[in-house]
Amino acid sequence: MVQFVGVSDIVKLINQVGLETVLRDLADRLEADFKRWPEFEKTPRLASHSRDGVIELMPISDHAHYAFKYVNGHPKNTARGLQTVAAFGVVSDVDTGYTIFVSEMTLLTAVRTAAMSALAARYLARPDSRTMALIGLGAQSEFQAIAFAELVGIEHIRAYDVDEAATAKFVRNMRGRNFSVEVAESAADAVVGADIITTATADKQQATILSENMVGAGVHINAVGGDCPGKTELEAAVLRRSAIFVELTEQTRIEGEIQQLAQDHPVTELWEVITGQAEGRSSRDTVTIFDSVGFAMEDFSALQLIRDIAQQTGHFQDIDLIVEPRDPRDLFGLLTEADAMAEA
Amino acid sequence: MVQFVGVSDIVKLINQVGLETVLRDLADRLEADFKRWPEFEKTPRLASHSRDGVIELMPISDHAHYAFKYVNGHPKNTARGLQTVAAFGVVSDVDTGYTIFVSEMTLLTAVRTAAMSALAARYLARPDSRTMALIGLGAQSEFQAIAFAELVGIEHIRAYDVDEAATAKFVRNMRGRNFSVEVAESAADAVVGADIITTATADKQQATILSENMVGAGVHINAVGGDCPGKTELEAAVLRRSAIFVELTEQTRIEGEIQQLAQDHPVTELWEVITGQAEGRSSRDTVTIFDSVGFAMEDFSALQLIRDIAQQTGHFQDIDLIVEPRDPRDLFGLLTEADAMAEA
Numbered sequence: 001m002v003q004f005v006g007v008s009d010i011v012k013l014i015n016q017v018g019l020e021t022v023l024r025d026l027a028d029r030l031e032a033d034f035k036r037w038p039e040f041e042k043t044p045r046l047a048s049h050s051r052d053g054v055i056e057l058m059p060i061s062d063h064a065h066y067a068f069k070y071v072n073g074h075p076k077n078t079a080r081g082l083q084t085v086a087a088f089g090v091v092s093d094v095d096t097g098y099t100i101f102v103s104e105m106t107l108l109t110a111v112r113t114a115a116m117s118a119l120a121a122r123y124l125a126r127p128d129s130r131t132m133a134l135i136g137l138g139a140q141s142e143f144q145a146i147a148f149a150e151l152v153g154i155e156h157i158r159a160y161d162v163d164e165a166a167t168a169k170f171v172r173n174m175r176g177r178n179f180s181v182e183v184a185e186s187a188a189d190a191v192v193g194a195d196i197i198t199t200a201t202a203d204k205q206q207a208t209i210l211s212e213n214m215v216g217a218g219v220h221i222n223a224v225g226g227d228c229p230g231k232t233e234l235e236a237a238v239l240r241r242s243a244i245f246v247e248l249t250e251q252t253r254i255e256g257e258i259q260q261l262a263q264d265h266p267v268t269e270l271w272e273v274i275t276g277q278a279e280g281r282s283s284r285d286t287v288t289i290f291d292s293v294g295f296a297m298e299d300f301s302a303l304q305l306i307r308d309i310a311q312q313t314g315h316f317q318d319i320d321l322i323v324e325p326r327d328p329r330d331l332f333g334l335l336t337e338a339d340a341m342a343e344a
Numbered sequence: 345m346v347q348f349v350g351v352s353d354i355v356k357l358i359n360q361v362g363l364e365t366v367l368r369d370l371a372d373r374l375e376a377d378f379k380r381w382p383e384f385e386k387t388p389r390l391a392s393h394s395r396d397g398v399i400e401l402m403p404i405s406d407h408a409h410y411a412f413k414y415v416n417g418h419p420k421n422t423a424r425g426l427q428t429v430a431a432f433g434v435v436s437d438v439d440t441g442y443t444i445f446v447s448e449m450t451l452l453t454a455v456r457t458a459a460m461s462a463l464a465a466r467y468l469a470r471p472d473s474r475t476m477a478l479i480g481l482g483a484q485s486e487f488q489a490i491a492f493a494e495l496v497g498i499e500h501i502r503a504y505d506v507d508e509a510a511t512a513k514f515v516r517n518m519r520g521r522n523f524s525v526e527v528a529e530s531a532a533d534a535v536v537g538a539d540i541i542t543t544a545t546a547d548k549q550q551a552t553i554l555s556e557n558m559v560g561a562g563v564h565i566n567a568v569g570g571d572c573p574g575k576t577e578l579e580a581a582v583l584r585r586s587a588i589f590v591e592l593t594e595q596t597r598i599e600g601e602i603q604q605l606a607q608d609h610p611v612t613e614l615w616e617v618i619t620g621q622a623e624g625r626s627s628r629d630t631v632t633i634f635d636s637v638g639f640a641m642e643d644f645s646a647l648q649l650i651r652d653i654a655q656q657t658g659h660f661q662d663i664d665l666i667v668e669p670r671d672p673r674d675l676f677g678l679l680t681e682a683d684a685m686a687e688a
Contacts (some may be wrong), residue, residue, distance in 0.1 A: 004663065006662040006663055006665060007665075007666070007667045007668075007678070008664055008682075010479060011679055011682040012678060015679060015682055015683055017513060019679060021405065025376070025529045031568050040431060041392060042391075043390065046387065046401065048350075048385060048387075048403060048405050048410055050405070050407065050439075052439060053440075054441075055403075055405075055441050057401050057412060059390060059392060059399075059401060061392050061399075063394065063396070065571065066392060066399050067400060068414075070434065070436075070443065071411075072370075072436070072440075072441020072442070073441065074439075074441045077440055077441070077672065078673060079616075080439055080440070081444065081672055082667070082672055083666075083667060083672045083675070084442060084672070086440075086442050086443065087440075087666070088443065088666070088667045089531060090414065090664050092414075092416070093470035094394045094398075094399070094687050095394075095396060095418075096416075096418055096421055096424070096426055096430075097397050097398075097399050097416020097418045097421070097429075097430060098416070099414065099424065099430065099432065102665075103574065104665055104666065106665070106666065106667045106675065107667055107678060107679075110675055110676075113445065126405045127623060137673075138673045139672065139673050139674070139675040139676075140675075141676075142675075142676035143675075150668060151429055165673075169673060169674050171670065171683070173674070173676050173677065173680065183645065245658050246562050249424050269601050306577050311478050314626070319350055319663065320350035320351040320352055320448070321350060321448055321530055322430045322432075322448065322450065323351050323352070323427060323430070323445075323448065323450045323451055324428075326429075327513065328421065328425055328426055328483065329422060329481075329482045329483050329509075329510050329513060330421050330483070330513050330517070331427070331450065331451060331454055331483040331484075331486075331487075332454075332483075332485075332486035332487065332517050333513075334351070334355050334451060335358060335363060335451075335516065336517065338352075338355040338356065338359055339359055
């Protein structure tokens with residue numbers, strides 16, 4: 001049988017362990033996996049673009065386990081009352097090719113993206129960062145806020161969204177937390193005094209959420225929203241004056257903010273910073289950017305963590321996704337045995 | 345909720361409708377989908393090779409639905425009591441990116457491969473073909489035998505496998521059918537008098553199941569087993585004297601029997617024959633080969649058929665693979681709502 005963690009089970013297991021603990025454990029696991037980056041077989045995601053969105057398969061393997069995520073991106077879904085992103089993930093055993101674990105990954109992707117953003121900020125933001133501007137208060141926003149409070153030490157959040165309902169939802173959800181939330185009147189207002197700027201908007205188009213005059217010296221920018229061809233959030237001038245950090249260069253050149261730059265514009269892969277092979281922030285005044293698009297290895301780390309927690313807490317169900325005939329060459333026997341049983 | 349057809353449900357629904365009817369309906373659906381071949385967005389499968397096998401993702405879309413199959417190929421699994429192939433498939437809605445259907449595909453792949461083989465033979469074999477040699481009596485063999493009896497009119501099967509246990513299993517499973525089974529003493533013995541030769545062996549290596557002197561004039565060869573790089577079943581000389589038909593040329597050049605030939609060796613894509621744009625068999629004496637490797641569109645057709653049958657018969661279960669928050673931007677609310685419910 002294959003272990004399956006559906007929506008109800010992932011909610012139960014996150015609530016049982018606590019979201020803060022899950023974020024912290026996941027950041028640790030991401031860090032450990034980034035440290036063994038060369039061990040992973042990496043492939044750029046396989047994308048199928050359609051009029052209103054994209055469907056992607058993101059596979060990766062560390063030669064013991066193979067994992068992939070199915071994920072879409074459909075910005076118009078929100079208007080129909082649907083999620084922009086509705087993902088699931090799979091873990092298989094490389095030795096046998098057998099699938100061993102399936103999980104919902106809509107909620108889990110929000111968790112892993114937030115843990116990844118916070119991990120990157122631990123390496124790239126000024127250590128004394130306490131104030132974060134959060135622009136875009138959609139499905140990702142609360143997870144980003146909590147991750148930055150827990151893992152980076154953010155105490156004040158200056159929040160902004162063009163949509164007042166999204167803003168109200170964010171404020172309501174973040175009440176009573178160990179950080180304060182201030183609603184800004186515009187994106188430009190939100191960034192005033194911010195040490196870190198997180199952009200997490202969802203339009204599938206070239207948008208300028210952050211223009212050059214909005215970004216002060218020493219800021220770290222966590223650019224979460226621009227993650228597919230044609231979708232960016234930062235003005236190119238912001239990129240040109242910043243030190244840019246990416247997950248997998250060849251993927252980010254296609255999907256990230258840097259699709260606006262020349263193909264040979266210098267960027268640093270985050271695993272090099274995490275392993276100490278490359279410098280992160282070079283001075284207090286440097287503007288750093290984590291051009292986050294989401295890489296398959298992060299889903300691998302997240303799936304492995306949730307698989308462990310599922311087994312510890314018992315919050316999973318068994319599904320018969322894989323046949324188990326008595327004789328592996330006798331697939332046909334599955335039909336006749338069932339017939340015989342039905343007749344008996 | 346997402347509809348899920350597991351092993352127990354697919355067995356029930358195939359037995360309720362009847363395997364012969366499923367094969368016939370699937371061949372019709374494959375034929376219809378091949379006729380609209382240019383409408384599909386086709387991508388060669390994405391493969392991850394390891395020491396003992398391969399794991400592949402095979403996506404395809406007709407712009408209304410997107411489907412993919414997860415499939416492995418691990419020849420050594422049989423010795424461990426596991427399936428060589430353990431697959432599952434997914435159907436999603438292109439407009440929203442939402443997954444709507446998940447099915448086991450180990451059993452279903454055997455069914456679709458047999459239906460595809462029989463469909464190809466209807467276009468390529470001599471119409472008066474009545475005897476088929478079946479070499480390789482593993483998990484695929486019974487499905488091939490029944491499909492050729494039902495759809496091509498095969499009345500006699502000359503069966504051979506190096507493994508006596510596999511042979512005994514095949515003979516036992518095929519007892520009381522509307523075709524006779526004769527066990528041959530060798531592959532060379534099996535092909536004597538055969539109008540069609542089906543090879544379905546599973547070794548991951550260059551093997552010569554069929555050598556040039558074994559293939560008489562006018563035979564149709566259904567080469568099922570050679571389906572990944574380094575795995576072939578036919579001597580190159582057999583290929584050189586035959587008219588070769590493939591699913592998707594670029595994929596078959598890598599995975600099929602024709603990996604032994606020059607990259608520009610002429611082949612015909614089956615959809616051209618099915619739509620009447622290319623000739624199939626040119627004379628009674630031509631040797632035709634269907635160099636079958638399995639293409640994503642065939643899985644698409646199979647998944648759509650099973651989805652329809654599942655809905656008609658009720659043989660499926662609902663799984664909560666996709667989140668359904670009241671407000672799509674309020675993913676976080678899923679956690680707090682569950683908490684509130686647990687406390688109430």
